[in-house]
Each structure stands twice: as C-alpha cells, then as structure tokens.
Amino acid sequence: MTDAEPKKFAFFPGCLIPVRYPQMEAAIRKTLPKLGVEIVDLPGFTCCPDPIYFKSYDKLAWLTVAARNLAVAEEAGLNLFTICSGCTATLSETYQQLNANKNLKEEVNQRLARVGKEYRGTSTVRHVATVIRDEVGVEAVAASVVRPLEDLRVAIHYGCHLLKPSHIMKVDDPDDPHILDDLVAALGATPVRHDEWILCCGKACKHEEAPSEMMYELLKSVAAAEADVLGVVCPSCFTEFDLGQLRLARQHDDESLKTPAVYYFQLLGLAQGLTLEEVGLHRHKVKAPALEKYAAAAV
C-alpha cells in the first residue's frame, strides 16, 4: 500500500472529537498515513451541524449549513471523510436529499449565494471506517499490523447513524453488519456480538429514566459477553459508554459494568505499534488494563 500513490481525502473533523476527545483525532492522524491515505485539512468547516438537535430546530437551516460544509470540499475538488457517525449522517443525508431534489437544492443555493458559495453535489461523504474498507481494504489493514491483538475480545457497538437509513448511508446491512467485525478481525482480535448489539445508546431520548435503562441493559449484555473492550466509531456513543458507564456502575452498585469503550482507530494505532499514551487511552474514564500487555509487546 505504501508504495502506491496515496489516496487523498478532505478531513471533516466535526466538533466532539477535536474538542472533547482529541485522542480519537490523534489516532486517525497517526494510523491513516500507514494505510496510504493522505489527510487534507481544509479551512472553513463549521459544525456539520448535529443531526439531532439542530435538525429538530429547523431542517432547512440544518441542510443549508451542511451544504456549505460540502461546498468547502467541492471547492478543493476532494471527497470527504468523517470520523463521527453524527457528522456522517448529516452530510450524507444532505448530499442525498439535495442531489435528489432540484427545488430544495435551489432553495439552499439561494442562501449560499449570499456568501458566494454554491452546492453542486460533486463531493461524496464517507465515514472513515467505510473509507478504510472500500478504498484501502481489510487485507491492507491487516498488513499494517505489527503487534497483533491476539486473544483480545472486542464487543462492537455499531450505533445507529453509521448504518441507517441504509439506502442513504450505503455502508452495510443494518440487520447484520460486518464492516466493524471485519476491521476488528484484521487486527488479530476477536469480534464479539453481544445480545443487545443493535440497541441504541439512547442519548437523543429526553425521557427521565429511559436512556439510562437502555444503557444499563446494553452494558449488562456487553459484560455478559465477557469482552475485554467495547469498540465504537462514534464519539456520542462513547460518552455514554465511558462517563455514562461509570455513573451507571455507581448508581446500580454493579461492579460488572467495567468494559472500557475504545474508538476503533485507537485499537488500530496500538496494533500498528503506537503506545497507549500516543492514542490517548490513558485519558479514558473506564480504564483498559487488557490492552497493557499489547502495548508492552515488542514491535
């Protein structure tokens, strides 16, 4: 892979990862070049904007801000990759809706014209996991591993917005996805599917008790699967699994709730020879002692 011409993509960092979880951004920046992906930073991006609250406030405003972000990538002549499922949902839906609906596109472009921008619909949007699978290939990911994560059991949380709506996201079968299982297996680790794998993290539900009940159910299912870590690709889900898990363990006085959530690209970094500190795993609330032996292994 490294001998070939690198594949260039515009990097859409979003808000939560660079601001709250920069360890995930660091993992992306340190692992993709080893897979032959060139990360291009473009000035001018704003919040995607978020697919729950901003979209609930005013859908047309939401599409307009998203179209402006896509126009920034179009001006640079590059396709985009995202690192958060929420950003992926917003930008993918905007791309699909504006390209399918001429009137809506015109309405949005009238607003963009005020700042000299135009949405044309020429830059595609992919979540970084999809870019790796489709543009790099699972075999090339395996070839970049210098420290196989053998015997590591990784429960996988796909989350909702990476996969659904499937006709827009075009990532995998939402009822039986394999993309993350395959990427985990490429690291030498064992993907584990727990009973509640399809359950939502519940973050958007504004009920007093329901979201924590959902999370408790989900985390008990992860614990029952005896996984060493919980692999995620979305910073919103991560918040629920890291800080949220700590809170639930105290609330229910349940010591079994201790499966550390890890962003997939942190695991990839570890397998590629980076230290725990280099991928920022020491900053997580729920610690991951199971990963220490891999970090200590010779490269």
Place this chain on the structure above:
Amino acid sequence: MSPKKNNEKKGRGPTVTLDFEFKKRLEKIVDGALVNYCYQCGACVGDCPSTRYVPEFNPREIMLKVLYGFAEELVGPASPVWYCTNCYNCYERCPQNVKPVEIIIAIKNLMARRGIYPEKAQVGDLVEMVLETGRTAPVTAMTKKLREELGLPPLEAVDTDELKKILE
C-alpha cells in the same frame, strides 16, 4: 393537551379539535405526503427502543394522530416526540416508506417555531452555540492541554460570519 370537553354538559360527549392543515405543514418539512401512505401496520413499533422503555411513546400512534389532525397533542408542551431516540429503526422497517422518524423531526420543527422544546434537550442553547462559535462543544483549557499532550495543533476559532449570513 387533552381534547376539549366543553360540549359534555350539552350531552354530546367530548369535542376533539382537528387540524386538517397540520399534515400539510409537516409535508413541507419532510418533503412529501409520506404519512398518507401509513396503513397502521405497527412495523415501526416492534423495533422501537423508546417504545420498549417508554410505552407512551408509540410511533404508530403518532402517525395516526398526524392523519387525524390531533395537532395539539403532538406540538403542545406534553408532546411525546422528544422521547424518540432518532435510531432510524422505524425508517428501515416501514413497508410504506413513511419515514416515521422524519415525521417526528418535522413535528419538532413545528414545536421549535413556537419556542417549545424540553429544557433537557437544550435545542436553543445548542443552535446559539453553533451560531456563535461554529461548534457544539466549547474549547476549554482541558481541550488545549489534551491536544498539546497528543501532539495535535491547537484548535483555531471558527469563522462564523458566513454561517450567520446563510441563516438570516
């Protein structure tokens, strides 16, 4: 909001206010008369995580109320729509392509126009924050420390001039 009962004393039973324009206001937001195709099969309910934990939240019932025009129950302060997790299971399951979650989001848009959203959702705060800073999360001293520790460049302020102009 409960249906008006001012007719009860006349012996006619309770009166319900129906808003026949409600569906049309939603159609403009979701781009089409999607809900008209709902035949109440309930496929959206089976895999709804919110219904599993909050039985009073039921996407099939919400679609029925839209069809009947029970607007006040859906856009009033007691609306159940904010219990939706936005998981998109209903969107996947619906055999009629009604996209219940998109209808629910459109209902939230109508609520926002009236200034009604649950305090817990912090919708207004979030939108204001994006307009002011270009981001949904504030860059703090901890952000700077973590980025430095990881060898990442500091985050620059986002220019929000264009954002404000396109949203005027």
